[in-house]
Amino acid sequence: MPTPYAFSTRLYIDGRRTDGGSDEPVVVRNPATEETVAEVPQSSLADVRRAIAAARRAFDEGPWPRMRPAERAAVLLRLAEEVERRLPELVAVNMAEAGSVRSLAESLQTRVPLAHLRDMAERVVPSFAWERPMDPTVAPGIGISQGVLRREGFGVCALIPAYNFPFFLSMMKVIPALAAGCTAVLKPAPATPLESLLIGDFADAAGLPPGVLNIVTGDTEAGRELTTHPMVDLVSFTGSDAVGRMVHTQAADSLKKVVLELGGKSANIVRADGDLDGAVRSAFTGITTHAGQGCSLLTRTIVHESVHDEFVERLCTALAVIRVGDPADEATTMGPLISGAQRDKVEKLIRAGEEEGARLVCGGGRPAGLDRGHFVEPTLFADVDNAMTIARTEFFGPVGVVIPFRADEEAVRIANDSPYGLSGAVWSADTVAAYDMATRIRTGGVTINGGSAGVNPRSAFGGYKQSGLGREWGAFGLDEYLQTKSISWAAR
Structure with missing residues (x-):
């Protein structure tokens, strides 16, 4: 069926919109009326692998990880401007696919992630310690050892949000991953893919290089491919503790870093x-x-x-x-x-x-x-x-x-x-x-x-015990997507 929305609901891979390789579409239904809201392409495994390969290429060969943090922040600010321009559209989609009442759709579902996006670009990135000197140390017989500590993007990230806050949860992963210089494949929950697919439009408008952000659909099979593929370095998942344990187990074989935001009582x-x-x-x-x-x-x-x-x-x-x-x-x-x-x-x-x-x-x-x-x-x-x-x-x-x-x-x-x-x-x-x-x-x-x-965004969000691993929001969220590299030399 044709989508009632102005934006493209096709997959977003390597900077281009594309149809999925599966014959069966993802049917999005309004949970309040049970009526079909839209049909979007279902990613095949080949689609997911193409998205991962695009993200890998963009990280290994593209400009994004090698940009100065301030340059990436400027792109994020342009992305924020596009989000703000299209907030009414986001609100309408959220009410239709997630069943939010308007007050929630206009606040936590949409405006709050926009505030986090601006905070990352305007406060966190400029003040973050991306590089700092190591204290010089005298090494007998060698000389004075000195150097720097650098923070660098972790690599290719698989981002898997839950259905309840589609745009919010997607952006809580996309924002720090991009700010860190990572590249990513975003796979929204099958019940609520529309807001995440719309992020592809925002990426284009902001001038994000091809392959830096890719958006695919799918359920268990697509998720398993993302959590086990050898080209993926980090997995960030939000959902139930039961599925979180599966994600953790699947990522363990290749020792991927895992960030989990799970259940609560x-x-x-x-x-x-x-x-x-x-x-x-x-x-x-x-x-x-x-x-x-x-x-x-x-x-x-x-x-x-x-x-x-x-x-x-x-x-x-x-x-x-x-x-x-x-x-x-x-x-x-x-x-x-x-x-x-x-x-x-x-x-x-x-x-x-x-x-x-x-x-x-x-x-x-x-x-x-x-x-x-x-x-x-x-x-x-x-x-x-x-x-x-x-x-x-x-x-x-x-x-x-x-x-x-x-x-x-x-x-x-x-x-x-x-x-x-x-x-x-x-x-x-x-x-x-x-x-x-x-x-x-x-x-x-x-x-x-x-x-x-x-x-x-100045606080940290995450849980103890079976509520998850790692933290999200602000500088704490950014830190999860970074590696620390020591570069040292002897001053003779």
């Missing part, structure tokens, strides 16, 4: 003296933002037993005003899950919570009057034991759990009793006690009383 600790209004807002956001399809959302709230019942009542009242529906309707405040399969998974976990004895206090079903689309009501369980399935498994849906505790030590123990460690929060009038708890929670980021670096 983040703890939101509310002490007895915590601001209940603020804590309720944070739990509400964790359940309803993008229908709970976010790895760092706060979905496991650990509340002091003295305020547990009041907290649950307030949160249920807040959830009751959510209007679930098609994001195309301006009155909608929470959209759909990405697919029927994802809704089935969420509903199965809801049933497990009921069977294990958790108290279902609101939601739990499908919204009335929505016969099409992958919708689930905002759902809350109370009196949850941390050993229950619903306290240990990532829903990736609009479901929260509330776990009571008596003492700070117990709250920290519950927070850490998880295979994940991506984000977290503490609410307390005693900021010293809150900070102490934050230092003891084994997680990549903690906010206190709602104060947050949020998606600030």
Whole structure:
């Protein structure tokens, strides 16, 4: 079927648009209506290999890795200008393929990655220590050893984002890879390829040399080719911990560097003296933002037993005003899950919570009057034991759990009793006690009383334990795509 969009939805390989070698297209469906949004080419293995070869050639022979960092930053700024010019188009595509409500599509999905792009070009690259002298050392019988330490691009990168934040996650990989002087093959999730394919237009407008960025489609077979191909030096993947382990294993044979941003079951600790209004807002956001399809959302709230019942009542009242529906309707405040399969998974976990004895206090079903689309009501369980399935498994849906505790030590123990460690929060009038708890929670980021670096590019994003390896955003993200080279000589 013809695409309704003005941009090309063909593959982007070696600076050119091309059709995929597979006869079966990738069908992109609107998760709110289940209608077909577009059909895009399905990459064959030959397509993926051509993209890898183009990236390899561009890194080994092309100008991009040999440009001065400031020259690459200038290209990134031109790319940012093109992104900004076409923001309305990005927003519309995001709402259609990812099911975001407009407020989310206009902020975290699109404008935030644009801010990260500008920050990389304007702040990080100019201030980064790309080369610095080594301290001279006297070597008896040899002379004075001296030299420099250089930071150089890692090589060819396979970039594999998840479906929930298509443009955001793609750009969080593309930005540091390009700034570092790497070349890349970007493979978006099959459910949401359109925004990533649009990046090819931005690359052309910015004057990116051919082969520096290549964009292919595909699912498991294409992903396996990217994670095992000997010409790929680094793999950056965002998705579930189960697939992350597969990626790590596949990359191990050729000892590729692996950056993984995986799942979460983040703890939101509310002490007895915590601001209940603020804590309720944070739990509400964790359940309803993008229908709970976010790895760092706060979905496991650990509340002091003295305020547990009041907290649950307030949160249920807040959830009751959510209007679930098609994001195309301006009155909608929470959209759909990405697919029927994802809704089935969420509903199965809801049933497990009921069977294990958790108290279902609101939601739990499908919204009335929505016969099409992958919708689930905002759902809350109370009196949850941390050993229950619903306290240990990532829903990736609009479901929260509330776990009571008596003492700070117990709250920290519950927070850490998880295979994940991506984000977290503490609410307390005693900021010293809150900070102490934050230092003891084994997680990549903690906010206190709602104060947050949020998606600030000066912060670092990543997880402990099964939430991943490495960090993203700003200078921390750039560092993952760089090698350190020592060049030394003897001064006689």
